[in-house]
Amino acid sequence: LGLIVVDEEHDASLKQQEGFRYSARDLAVRRAQQAACPVILGSATPSLETLYNARLGRYRRLHLSARAGGARAPAIAVLDIRGQSLSAGLSPLLRAQVEAQTGAGNQVILFLNRRGYAPVLTCHDCGWVGACPHCDARLTLHLRLRRLWCHHCGWFLGTPSKCPDCQGLDLRGLGLGTERLEEELRAVFPGVSLARVDRDSTRRKGELDRLLAASRSGEIQILVGTQMLAKGHDFPGVTLVGILDLDHTLYASDFRASERTAQLIVQVAGRAGRADRPGRVVLQTRHPDHPLLKSLIQGGYPGFAELALEEREAAALPPFGHLVLLRADAPEAEVPMDFLRQGRALALTLLADLGETRVQVSSPVPAPMERRAGRYRAQLLVEGPDRPGLQRLLRPWVSQLWMIARTGGLRWSLDVDPQDMM
Incomplete structure (x- = not known):
């Protein structure tokens, strides 16, 4: 090697x-x-x-x-859409820029990281909302497939023709997904070639390669898609990238959310201006003064990273501290909580025996999405300033956790350096 x-x-x-x-x-x-x-x-x-x-x-x-081939980095602009009327998810200014670029023979990427037609189906008469019976989540409407789909556990059912509660006929999809965006954009730009790239549109074998080849050849002028478009693809004809909606990630509960949002913005922006034509990125937002966006615009990703590292250090979060997440799940809500309470008691006893005072063991709590795929989920967080202190606890702790009787269909896992706190 x-x-x-x-x-x-x-x-x-x-x-x-x-x-x-x-x-x-x-x-x-x-x-x-x-x-x-x-x-x-x-x-x-x-x-x-x-x-x-x-x-x-x-x-x-x-x-x-420098970028390959002497290409210049695209300019990133934050566009405040508060109070503006959106058409197919686009503000008037972004729509005008799309028209100008496609009219000049260039290509455009419109990024929306939400697949399906609409994230919610509701009854306008009684307020019923389609919800997954197995998860604490709403069902996403997939219009062409005629399905309501849970993106967490995969459960689905056919789209109802009337409200299951009141039998009303006024069912409405709320919000915007890539399928709906594609439909509305075709009406707004009727003479422009357009394609959608997401997990739904590329299920058929070879379809993704076909769409990417058509895009690179210039056959497709507007590409609509999810983060699949951000994965290093080279589109030499793209001069404009529109990021339509990332606001929901700016205030997410996971401490890594801002880092991932910044990475996604920069990765998507990198699809523009990769050849000899300059690129431009427009980020639509209702929070133009958010610190993440300001740091990205003023200092690029390095500027954001410095600010983010300062925040992590103040909070003793990774990489300045280290985390371990003990997860448990079972068909009944009390089973994982009881296991974690026993696990916490064992950990505190071990820490006292080891004389380790810097490692903190939190009380067990339900996971942010407590019910998923019919199982109730709970978790317990262990924090320490260095790895040796954590490892002194983990080795004997894991052995003792295996000794706790597993009843009621309990499953558990220990995740060192967890990337997903959900």
Whole structure:
């Protein structure tokens, strides 16, 4: 083994979230240490942990100061849409820019990270809302498939013709998904070739490759899609990227939400201006003064990362602290909570025996989405300033956790460095 390359090292998909939990990035670093070979962690938007390791001198930082082929980085503009009338999800200014670019023979990407037709189906007469019977989640309307679909557990049913509660006929889809966006854009730009790229439109084998080839050849002028469009694709004809709605991620409860939002914005923006034509990115928002957006506009991703690292340090969150999440789930809500209470008592006893005072063990709480796929989920957070202190607890703790009787269909897992707090 002579070299290991981890592309898009920041991507959360490199963390295995089911079964045996591990980070493919961190495993690659360890494997390279064992083989005494270099490992390259590549990304235009490095994770805060990787940037911190570079700051400490653990990693050597190599910076590409120019884009391939001499292309210039796109200009990013924040567009305040408060009080504006939107047509097909576009403000009047963004619509005019789309018309100008397509009229000049250029290509446009419109990014909306929400697939389906509408995120909610409701009855206008009685207020019924389609909800998943197995999860604490709404069902997404997929109009062409005629389904209401849970994006968390995969359960679905046919779209009802009348309200299940009051038998009313006035059922309405609320909100905008990529399927609805495509439909409305075709009406707004009737003479422009348009395609949608998301998990639904590319299910058929070879369809994604066909759409990407058609886009690169210039056959498609407007590309509508989800984060599938941000995954390193090269569209030399794209001169405008419109990011339609990321506001819901700006105030998410997960402490990593701002980092992932910044990474997504920069990755999507990187699809514009990759050839000899300059690119422009327009980010529609109702929160133009949000610190994340300001730091991105003023200092790019490095400026955002510095601000984010300061916030993480003040809160003793990764990479300045280390987390372990003990998760449990069962068909009945009290079963996982009881297991976690026993687990916490064991951990506190072990910490007292070890004389370890810096590791904190929280009380068990329901997961942010408590019910998923018919199972009730709860979790317990362990925090420590360094890994050795945590490891002194984890080794004996895991052995003791296995000794707790597993009743009522209980399942549990221990996640070191959790990437998903949901």
